[in-house]
Structure formats: structure tokens, C-alpha cells
Amino acid sequence: MYNRYIPPPKPKPATSPAAPTAASSTNSTSKPYSRYVPNNAPPPPPPPPVPAQPQRIVFNDDSLPPIDHSKRQQAIDEELTGTVEKKTKKSKSKRDKKESTEKGNSVELTEPKDSKKSSSRKRKNPEPEPDQSAVPEQEKEPEDGNDEHPVSEPAAEVKPSESTPKKPKREKKKKRKQDGDGDTTMVDADEDDMRRKHKSVFEKVQRSLQFQPLVEETPSDQEEAEPQVEHGLEPLPQPEPVILDQSKVTYETLPPWLASPVRVAPDTTKPFTELGISPESSKVLESKGFKDAFAVQTAVLPLLLPSPDRQGDVVVAAPTGSGKTLSYVLPMVQDISKGRVTRLRALIVLPTRDLVQQVQQACEACAAAFAVGGGKRVKIGTAMGNRVFKEEQTVIMGEEQRYDPRGYKHCLRRRDRVVSPEDSDDEDDDLNLERSQPLPDHIIAYTSRVDILICTPGRLVEHITKTPGFTLDYVRWLIVDEADKLLAQDFQQWLDTVNEKLAVEKPGAREFPGSNKSGVRKVILSATMTRDLSLLNGLKLWRPTLVVVEGTKVGEQNLPATLQEFAIKVREPSLKPLYLVDLLRSKHMTVLNEDAATSAEGSETSESESSSESDSDSDSDSSSSSSSDSSDSDSSGSDSSSTSHVGKRQPKPTPSSTTKAQFPTTVLIFTKSNEAALRLSRLLSLLLPDLAPLIGTLTSSTKTARRLRALRAFSQGRLCILVASDLVSRGIDLLNLEHVVNYDVPISETSYVHRVGRTARAGRKGCAWTLVEHAEARRFWREFAGEGKGAVTSIGRVGKVQRVRVTEQEEFGEERVREYEGALERLRREAVGEGRK
Numbered sequence: 001m002y003n004r005y006i007p008p009p010k011p012k013p014a015t016s017p018a019a020p021t022a023a024s025s026t027n028s029t030s031k032p033y034s035r036y037v038p039n040n041a042p043p044p045p046p047p048p049p050v051p052a053q054p055q056r057i058v059f060n061d062d063s064l065p066p067i068d069h070s071k072r073q074q075a076i077d078e079e080l081t082g083t084v085e086k087k088t089k090k091s092k093s094k095r096d097k098k099e100s101t102e103k104g105n106s107v108e109l110t111e112p113k114d115s116k117k118s119s120s121r122k123r124k125n126p127e128p129e130p131d132q133s134a135v136p137e138q139e140k141e142p143e144d145g146n147d148e149h150p151v152s153e154p155a156a157e158v159k160p161s162e163s164t165p166k167k168p169k170r171e172k173k174k175k176r177k178q179d180g181d182g183d184t185t186m187v188d189a190d191e192d193d194m195r196r197k198h199k200s201v202f203e204k205v206q207r208s209l210q211f212q213p214l215v216e217e218t219p220s221d222q223e224e225a226e227p228q229v230e231h232g233l234e235p236l237p238q239p240e241p242v243i244l245d246q247s248k249v250t251y252e253t254l255p256p257w258l259a260s261p262v263r264v265a266p267d268t269t270k271p272f273t274e275l276g277i278s279p280e281s282s283k284v285l286e287s288k289g290f291k292d293a294f295a296v297q298t299a300v301l302p303l304l305l306p307s308p309d310r311q312g313d314v315v316v317a318a319p320t321g322s323g324k325t326l327s328y329v330l331p332m333v334q335d336i337s338k339g340r341v342t343r344l345r346a347l348i349v350l351p352t353r354d355l356v357q358q359v360q361q362a363c364e365a366c367a368a369a370f371a372v373g374g375g376k377r378v379k380i381g382t383a384m385g386n387r388v389f390k391e392e393q394t395v396i397m398g399e400e401q402r403y404d405p406r407g408y409k410h411c412l413r414r415r416d417r418v419v420s421p422e423d424s425d426d427e428d429d430d431l432n433l434e435r436s437q438p439l440p441d442h443i444i445a446y447t448s449r450v451d452i453l454i455c456t457p458g459r460l461v462e463h464i465t466k467t468p469g470f471t472l473d474y475v476r477w478l479i480v481d482e483a484d485k486l487l488a489q490d491f492q493q494w495l496d497t498v499n500e501k502l503a504v505e506k507p508g509a510r511e512f513p514g515s516n517k518s519g520v521r522k523v524i525l526s527a528t529m530t531r532d533l534s535l536l537n538g539l540k541l542w543r544p545t546l547v548v549v550e551g552t553k554v555g556e557q558n559l560p561a562t563l564q565e566f567a568i569k570v571r572e573p574s575l576k577p578l579y580l581v582d583l584l585r586s587k588h589m590t591v592l593n594e595d596a597a598t599s600a601e602g603s604e605t606s607e608s609e610s611s612s613e614s615d616s617d618s619d620s621d622s623s624s625s626s627s628s629d630s631s632d633s634d635s636s637g638s639d640s641s642s643t644s645h646v647g648k649r650q651p652k653p654t655p656s657s658t659t660k661a662q663f664p665t666t667v668l669i670f671t672k673s674n675e676a677a678l679r680l681s682r683l684l685s686l687l688l689p690d691l692a693p694l695i696g697t698l699t700s701s702t703k704t705a706r707r708l709r710a711l712r713a714f715s716q717g718r719l720c721i722l723v724a725s726d727l728v729s730r731g732i733d734l735l736n737l738e739h740v741v742n743y744d745v746p747i748s749e750t751s752y753v754h755r756v757g758r759t760a761r762a763g764r765k766g767c768a769w770t771l772v773e774h775a776e777a778r779r780f781w782r783e784f785a786g787e788g789k790g791a792v793t794s795i796g797r798v799g800k801v802q803r804v805r806v807t808e809q810e811e812f813g814e815e816r817v818r819e820y821e822g823a824l825e826r827l828r829r830e831a832v833g834e835g836r837k
């Protein structure tokens with residue numbers, strides 16, 4: 001509707017250097033809307049003078065230009081004498097505005113930016129504008145602004161108002177007053193009136209602003225007058241900074257029980273009789289190979305054997321194979337053997353089924369030892385998911401008909417409320433009547449069939465939640481073996497569940513005649529015990545005592561003193577199996593413990609002691625899964641005893657003379673995975689055909705029966721070489737195992753400690769060999785061996801890791817490489833099903 005007005009070209013002002021810049025910034029071609037400024041119009045009016053403000057903050061900015069006082073004075077003079085000029089400019093501004101409105105919205109009404117520029121131009125070029133005197137007097141209309149307002153409004157925002165003759169005068173006077181020109185003659189009666197009228201306002205303004213009249217000051221004056229100019233820059237008060245505790249765990253920062261452990265020298269031994277075990281029981285123990293107590297047992301037994309007071313809990317950190325199992329089994333079984341009624345008195349929680357079976361044998365041995373002399377034969381059960389759940393329930397819990405007419409009626413009433421069998425809640429003890437029906441006027445009473453339950457954590461939780469009558473009300477002992485593993489992984493929140501049940505106090509339920517006062521004793525053990533307090537706190541220990549074998553520092557995982565470690569450099573990783581072959585063929589594979597062959601008892605006796613529960617699946621499983629229930633379909637009989645030698649000083653495997661001639665010692669080879677173990681085992685059989693009948697495999701994917709057969713054959717000396725995944729790296733006790741080979745470097749220090757700890761057990765000699773590729777060398781030497789620049793290891797050892805060479809030459813001959821490639825090819829064909837007959 002409206003055509004844009006394009007002003008004629010503006011003449012370039014000769015006097016102002018700033019003008020071209022301003023003009024360019026308001027160029028109509030670059031800016032669609034701009035204020036119309038007629039050709040002959042005077043430049044925009046200067047902004048009204050800014051009233052004096054109390055200067056509270058002085059920015060110490062040297063880059064600011066100094067104040068031009070002479071110009072300022074000139075401006076003040078103009079104010080005093082040239083009111084006309086000012087009014088003319090304001091009128092002009094008003095006219096502009098009006099004209100803009102008439103032209104429509106195409107003209108910008110306010111341009112504060114331009115106004116500022118104009119004002120700055122005005123300051124720089126203070127000559128009077130040529131046409132200001134031509135503005136008629138009646139147009140010198142004062143603004144109806146807030147005169148008392150200390151800040152002047154931009155010219156474009158000033159509203160036009162009716163002309164009033166008195167206001168300009170008042171405003172003038174006021175401004176003069178504010179400018180502080182010191183001319184008192186200008187203050188007349190009107191001003192007094194006005195001041196009186198607005199006295200309170202003035203006072204308020206003065207009070208709040210600490211009004212100081214602006215006076216001409218030299219910069220030095222100003223500095224003197226306002227010395228505390230930095231008031232406004234003071235920082236706001238802040239809360240105290242939170243200092244995070246970044247200190248490392250040391251003896252000083254640990255709680256006293258962790259910082260001051262009970263220490264025992266590794267070579268300490270004592271007869272069991274001196275530790276409070278009866279002579280009869282000691283005799284039985286001796287007959288089973290436990291003549292004297294080992295170091296850790298000498299320290300732990302006194303802490304756990306009965307005393308009139310309720311003793312605190314015990315945490316044990318001792319190397320692999322040091323006899324930790326017996327240190328808790330002995331006092332626990334002795335304590336429970338004093339009871340008469342079978343109730344669930346102890347829980348032993350372990351991470352794998354293999355360990356459950358192994359500890360079961362230690363318990364059986366001790367149960368036999370304490371059954372002599374009139375003690376109760378302690379009953380031991382296992383729960384590890386190796387059977388169907390219902391079967392496991394019947395092994396653990398028994399039921400009996402008890403005459404109880406009232407209870408019977410109550411039970412019937414509750415059962416009637418159940419509409420359909422589907423509504424029956426397995427977890428409700430009273431309603432779970434599927435197993436047996438009560439006789440009339442009788443109820444089914446559930447009783448524990450075991451005093452000690454050895455279990456994996458997942459299966460334990462299942463029994464707590466699903467087995468009718470299963471209760472921890474009478475439990476006096478909680479044992480957590482391989483604790484670091486069990487605490488690090490939250491198997492079905494087992495610890496919370498168990499803690500909750502153990503917290504239930506049934507009056508008298510945990511009392512025992514002549515024994516510790518009521519309460520639950522907790523014993524926590526590992527060769528790689530965590531010092532992580534957040535994990536340990538979850539155990540809710542009561543007055544704990546830490547027992548360590550001397551030499552152990554905080555955070556250290558000590559290796560047995562009788563262990564020797566070696567590293568073999570693998571120059572050619574693609575030929576790594578050949579290095580292993582050379583090691584097995586080398587002179588290093590010798591018998592380390594000559595005395596073993598003369599040991600008295602054979603493994604047959606031990607087998608006869610194993611319970612019927614042990615003939616089962618031994619898949620490692622800390623959690624419980626229903627799938628495991630059916631996984632033992634091919635289980636072929638009891639042989640768990642063959643995997644373990646707890647309770648026996650087992651003889652060295654007695655291989656036939658041909659076997660001994662072929663391979664004199666025993667080796668356990670660790671690989672990184674089940675797959676790798678199976679492949680390597682087969683490859684070794686191909687590369688060492690004469691040793692093939694002596695090689696076995698142990699992986700979690702191996703069928704249970706095969707695995708058990710392999711362990712039995714190993715313990716009997718029919719197998720000498722076992723290739724395994726990390727499955728058996730924890731706790732498993734293969735007595736007479738002399739060499740451990742890390743074919744693959746373990747993933748952690750803890751893993752290394754547990755792997756190599758399968759040998760050098762119970763004070764026997766053992767060797768650990770690690771094949772180290774170039775790419776792994778740095779990590780191995782720094783983290784595991786603790787050598788080299790920046791070495792950091794938590795592994796404590798007596799000696800050092802030694803470098804050895806097993807290959808005769810730098811490189812394998814062509815013939816051997818060809819042989820190896822042939823074996824690989826055969827392996828490949830077997831893998832795709834072409835091969836093996």
C-alpha cells in the first residue's frame with residue numbers, strides 16, 4: 001500500500017569523522033526501514049544530559065578514553081544558555097515521529113542504536129547545528145517526562161505533551177541542580193516549593209543512592225574521593241567447598257579391624273589337640289591325613305571354637321591351598337555336633353558346584369571325626385541346582401504328620417479359600433500340600449534333614465523363597481567362601497535375602513548348650529579377599545577380626561611360598577602351540593614332590609565316604625537355573641571324590657609304568673575360553689600322539705559325566721595333562737598337581753592368583769608357566785610379575801618370575817611348522833565334520 005520513501009543522498013558532513021560510519025550503518029539499501037531524515041534537517045538531538053549517578057563501581061579499565069572535561073563543560077554551558085536549541089531538537093524529533101506515523105508502519109519509530117550514535121556524534125562535534133535558532137519559540141515545548149527521574153529517556157521515546165509554561169523552567173532548574181554547577185542563584189522559590197512537595201521522594205532517592213552532587217573533578221580527585229570503589233565487585237558469600245576424600249586405602253584409613261589383622265607366620269603348625277580339638281577327634285583327623293593344623297588354622301580355630309561369650313565374626317585372607325576350608329569346617333562341625341535335634345544350623349555359600357562338592361567332603365571328614373565319643377553325626381546336604389528342584393527339596397526338608405486338630409481345621413479353612421489349584425501359592429508353606437496330605441486332625445510339620453547346607457547362592461535363594469518349612473531361624477553359622485567373587489556379583493540378591501532371614505530372632509532358636517551365645521557367626525574367606533568396604537559392609541559383620549598369613553599387605557594377594565613362576569616368551573604367536581609342545585617335552589616337566597608317591601591311602605576310601613548327592617552335575621553355577629535341573633541326565637555315577645582330596649593326604653597319582661615313562665608329572669593348562677580349551681586339547685593330541693591318551697579336557701560346556709571322568713582319571717594318574725577354561729581356577733583342589741600353564745595370559749591379577757594357586761597347595765612344591773606374546777609382555781611384566789618401569793601389582797610373592805626358554809632354536813624348523821600346519825588342517829576338517837572316525 002505504501003511506497004517506501006527513499007531519501008535523496010545525504011551530503012557527507014565534512015566536520016564529523018564519525019558520520020560516514022553512521023551513514024553507512026543506516027544505508028537504505030542494507031536496511032529496509034530507516035528513519036527519514038530530510039535533507040536540510042538538523043542532526044538528531046543530543047540525548048538529554050544524564051543526571052549524576054552515585055558512582056559505586058569504578059571499572060579499572062585503562063583502555064577507556066579519558067573524559068573530555070572541556071567538552072563536558074561546554075555542554076553544560078549550552079544547557080544553561082541554549083535551552084532553545086534543546087527544545088528545538090525535541091520538537092524536531094516529535095515532528096519526525098508524527099511524519100513517520102503518517103507514512104505508515106514502514107518507518108521505524110525507535111532507533112536507540114542510531115540515537116546513541118547520534119549522541120556520540122553530538123558529543124564529538126559540539127558545534128551548534130545551523131538551523132537550531134530557526135526553531136520558533138512556541139515549539140520549545142518541554143517534555144512531560146518524569147523530571148525527577150535520574151535517567152534521561154531516548155529522544156525517540158519521548159512522548160509529546162501539552163505545552164505548559166512552568167514546567168520547562170522547573171525542569172531547567174532541576175537539571176542545573178542535578179548537574180551541580182554550583183550556581184545557587186538559579187534556585188528560586190519554585191524549586192523550594194517543589195522540594196518541599198517532593199521532600200520525601202528526594203530523601204528516599206538520596207538515601208538509597210547516597211546521592212553525591214557531581215562536581216568537576218580531576219581524575220586524581222575522583223580516585224581520592226572514592227577509594228572503596230570495589231565494593232560492588234565483592235564476591236557473593238559462597239558455601240564452604242566440599243572436599244572429597246581422595247585418599248587411598250592405607251592402614252591408617254582402614255577401620256581398625258582391617259588395619260590391624262591377626263597375623264600368623266606361614267610356617268606355623270600346631271597339633272589339633274592344642275587348639276581345643278578333643279584327642280579322639282584329632283586321632284580321626286590324623287587318620288585322614290590332617291596331622292597338624294596349618295598356619296591359618298592355628299589362627300582361626302581359637303577364634304571360632306566355642307566360648308561362653310558370643311564371639312565376633314572372622315574374615316580370612318590366606319593364600320590358595322593354605323587350608324582355609326578346614327579352618328572353618330572343623331569348629332563349625334564341632335559346634336553343631338553338640339546338638340541333638342537336626343535343624344539347619346549352618347549355611348556354606350560357594351560360587352561353583354565343584355566347590356560345593358569339594359567342601360562337602362571336608363565336612364563329611366570332620367563330621368566323622370566329631371561323631372566319635374558320643375557326639376551327634378552332623379548331617380550335610382547340598383543345594384546347587386544339580387537335581388530337579390523338588391528332589392532337592394525332599395533331600396533338604398522332611399515332613400511328618402503331627403497330631404494337631406486345631407491346626408488341621410485352620411489348614412482346611414485356608415485350603416478351601418483356594419478356588420483352584422492354580423491359585424495355590426508355592427511360597428505359602430501352609431497351603432503347599434501337594435507333597436503329602438495330612439491325616440485327619442493332623443498337620444504336616446516340616447523338619448530340616450540337614451544340619452549344614454552347602455550351596456550356591458542362587459539355589460539358596462530359591463529354597464528360601466519356595467521350599468515349605470525352609471527356615472534360617474536356627475542358623476548359627478554363615479560361611480562365605482571365595483567371598484570376593486560372591487560379593488562382587490549379586491546372584492539374585494542372595495546376600496540381602498539371607499541377611500533379612502538371619503535378622504529374624506526367634507527366642508532361644510540359636511541358643512546352644514555349652515556353646516557360643518545366641519547369634520550367627522559369620523566367616524568370610526578368600527585368597528584374594530576384597531578390602532572394598534562397601535562390599536564387606538553388605539555382610540553386616542559383627543565385631544569382625546581379620547586373619548592374614550604374615551607378609552600379606554593391604555590389597556595384596558599372596559602366592560604360596562612354595563610356588564615358582566616362569567615366563568616363556570612367544571616370539572611367533574601363530575606358532576604358539578609349538579611353544580607349549582616344547583614346554584611339555586622339556587626337562588622342566590619333572591616330578592616336584594618325590595614324597596607324594598609314598599603316601600599311604602588311596603582314593604578309594606575317600607570315594608566311599610562321598611554322599612549319594614555328589615553323583616551329579618558339576619557345572620559351575622553360582623546362580624540357580626531350572627535348566628540345570630535336567631542337565632545331569634548323563635551323569636554316570638558317583639565320583640566327586642575323585643575331584644578332591646580334602647580330608648585325605650592323597651597319594652600322588654600312580655600312573656602305570658608306561659604312563660610314567662611317557663609323562664612323569666601332572667599339568668593343568670589354562671586357556672581363555674571353553675572353545676579354546678577344546679581346540680587346544682585336540683591339537684595337543686595331534687601334535688603329541690604318544691601323550692594323547694593322557695590328555696583330558698575340563699570346560700563348563702563339557703558333559704558332566706565326561707568332566708567327572710576326567711577328574712577321576714586325573715586323580716588316579718590315568719590322565720596327566722588337563723586342558724581347562726577358567727572354570728576350575730577357583731578353589732578346586734587337585735592335590736598332586738605340580739604344574740600350571742597359562743597358555744593364555746589371565747584377564748586379571750585375581751585370575752592369575754587363583755589359576756597358579758591350583759598347584760603348590762598345602763605346602764607342596766609347584767610351578768606356574770605363562771606363555772607371553774610380545775603384545776602381552778608389557779601388561780604381564782608390570783601387572784602380574786610386578787617388574788619394569790611403572791610396575792604395579794597387588795600380587796605378593798616370595799621370589800621373582802623367571803624368564804625361561806623352552807625352544808632349542810630361535811625358529812622352529814620347516815618340518816615342525818609343516819607338521820603343525822597339517823595338524824591344524826586336520827583340526828579344521830574335524831570341525832566341519834569331515835574328520836575323526
Ligand SMILES: Nc1ncnc2c1ncn2[C@@H]1O[C@H](COP(=O)(O)OP(=O)(O)OP(=O)(O)O)[C@@H](O)[C@H]1O
Pocket residue numbers: 289290291292293294297318319320321322323324325326526527645646647648730731732733735757761762
Ligand atoms: N591340617 C592339614 N593337614 C594336611 N593337609 C591339609 C590340612 N589342612 C588342609 N589340608 C589340605 O590342603 C589342601 C588345600 O586346602 P584347602 O582346599 O582348604 O585350601 P584353600 O586355602 O581353601 O585354597 P583355595 O584358596 O585355593 O580354595 C587340601 O588338599 C586339604 O586337604
